[in-house]
Amino acid sequence: MAWVVLEGMRFHAFHGVYEAEQVLGSEYIVDVYVDTGIQNAAKTDSLAATEVNYETVFHICLVAMAKPRKLLEAVVSDIIAKMKRQFPGMKGIKVRVKKMNPPIYGNMNLGEKHQAIGGRADSAWVEDEQKFVSDCPRCKQKFLCYKDETCWCKALTNIHPATLETLTRQFGTSCLCGTCLKLYAG
Numbered sequence: 410m411a412w413v414v415l416e417g418m419r420f421h422a423f424h425g426v427y428e429a430e431q432v433l434g435s436e437y438i439v440d441v442y443v444d445t446g447i448q449n450a451a452k453t454d455s456l457a458a459t460e461v462n463y464e465t466v467f468h469i470c471l472v473a474m475a476k477p478r479k480l481l482e483a484v485v486s487d488i489i490a491k492m493k494r495q496f497p498g499m500k501g502i503k504v505r506v507k508k509m510n511p512p513i514y515g516n517m518n519l520g521e522k523h524q525a526i527g528g529r530a531d532s533a534w535v536e537d538e539q540k541f542v543s544d545c546p547r548c549k550q551k552f553l554c555y556k557d558e559t560c561w562c563k564a565l566t567n568i569h570p571a572t573l574e575t576l577t578r579q580f581g582t583s584c585l586c587g588t589c590l591k592l593y594a595g
């Protein structure tokens with residue numbers, strides 16, 4: 410298992426539901442962990458070329474952080490989607506987006522009138538972890554599949570539509586490994 414990790418990236422960004430967060434912004438810390446250990450999974454030609462590098466990971470986070478979102482969940486999934494598009498050979502990924510000193514507003518009913526109580530916390534964060542190792546439904550070998558439109562297999566355009574239809578009937582919508590897919594391509 411090999412990991413490429415970029416921890417503690419700091420940004421000033423404008424995510425959040427409160428006006429203050431959207432106007433003044435907040436401090437954020439972003440952590441990205443990429444499991445690059447693909448030696449156990451069948452490597453296809455298209456996976457061999459892309460090595461995960463820090464500069465690109467940082468740039469992906471920068472772009473995602475620059476786009477204001479109401480929820481941290483949306484920021485996390487933006488980063489993961491961009492990572493999948495950029496790096497087709499990841500075995501897994503974990504992304505954490507942490508908002509520092511988030512404003513937290515509570516409402517307390519004190520009899521006759523409502524009184525707003527304001528507070529603060531050190532941080533609020535959202536984390537998502539995804540694993541991409543699958544078992545090929547045809548040969549049972551382990552291989553990498555992103556299970557969406559960012560998967561490397563979607564770039565294989567030389568499979569006849571009729572063949573694809575047969576494959577879908579036989580193996581469902583889950584991907585086959587590169588070796589098996591090659592048998593049907595061309």
Ligand SMILES: [Zn+2]
Nearest residue numbers: 545548586589
């Ligand atoms: Zn296979």
Ligand SMILES: [Zn+2]
Nearest residue numbers: 554560562584
């Ligand atoms: Zn796939």
